[in-house]
Amino acid sequence: MYEHVLNKAGIRSGTSVLDCGCGAGRFLRLAVDRGARVAGIDAADGLVQIAVSGVPEAEVRVGDFEALPWPDHAFDVVTGFSTFQFADDHAGALREARRVTRGQVWVVIPTRLAESGIPQVFASLTDLLPANAVPSLKLSGMYALSATGKLDEVLAVADLRTRSDATVDGTVEFPDVEAAIHAFLSAGATTPAFRPGGRRAGLASRARAVRR
Numbered sequence: 001m002y003e004h005v006l007n008k009a010g011i012r013s014g015t016s017v018l019d020c021g022c023g024a025g026r027f028l029r030l031a032v033d034r035g036a037r038v039a040g041i042d043a044a045d046g047l048v049q050i051a052v053s054g055v056p057e058a059e060v061r062v063g064d065f066e067a068l069p070w071p072d073h074a075f076d077v078v079t080g081f082s083t084f085q086f087a088d089d090h091a092g093a094l095r096e097a098r099r100v101t102r103g104q105v106w107v108v109i110p111t112r113l114a115e116s117g118i119p120q121v122f123a124s125l126t127d128l129l130p131a132n133a134v135p136s137l138k139l140s141g142m143y144a145l146s147a148t149g150k151l152d153e154v155l156a157v158a159d160l161r162t163r164s165d166a167t168v169d170g171t172v173e174f175p176d177v178e179a180a181i182h183a184f185l186s187a188g189a190t191t192p193a194f195r196p197g198g199r200r201a202g203l204a205s206r207a208r209a210v211r212r
């Protein structure tokens with residue numbers, strides 16, 4: 001997925017790139033390794049710290065990609081890998097991405113959800129979450145742009161024209177089951193279980209059971 005965008009967007013020495021929702025900086029690292037000048041923004045301070053230590057060449061900020069702290073036309077390429085679906089205002093976030101680029105915006109969203117197995121993991125956990133978290137999990141950002149035609153609709157509102165569209169197969173690999181469980185239990189969708197009314201204690205065994 002990252003390589004697809006790097007290749008198709010022509011990211012090379014001197015290309016300036018902003019990654020919205022950069023997380024721990026995996027894409028930033030790959031772009032720097034191709035010689036790009038990179039910046040990233042993410043709302044999660046802990047992930048930004050990892051990105052800063054893994055990609056010291058990047059300018060990485062904690063912040064909201066719905067209000068980007070960069071001037072108009074600052075970047076050749078703006079990307080969002082599984083991030084724009086989490087915006088409160090999808091079209092607004094993509095308009096912001098458009099504002100700060102003089103070139104392209106690349107939007108990556110999850111598709112073929114049923115085949116991925118990921119919804120099954122989260123579905124198995126819903127009764128461990130506080131009651132008021134469950135509706136938001138269902139509607140949650142995770143799959144908000146995944147319905148057929150939804151992304152095209154939002155791109156049109158943001159005044160973005162589609163030049164390239166592809167489905168890229170990806171495999172998420174974990175070193176072992178415990179690492180997979182740790183990752184799923186660290187995801188935003190499961191954090192309500194750690195709040196009052198949630199049942200944190202059952203999460204790991206429930207996630208383990210899905211695998212079997």
Ligand SMILES: C[S@@+](CC[C@H](N)C(=O)[O-])C[C@H]1O[C@@H](n2cnc3c(N)ncnc32)[C@H](O)[C@@H]1O
Pocket residue numbers: 020021022023024026027041042043044047063064065066080081082083086087
């Ligand atoms: C599924 S993760 C993807 C992370 C990264 N792009 C990757 O490929 O690994 C979604 C990321 O979007 C970030 N995020 C969600 N909404 C955001 C917002 N409004 N502003 C900044 N970051 C946001 C989250 O903190 C999280 O790191």
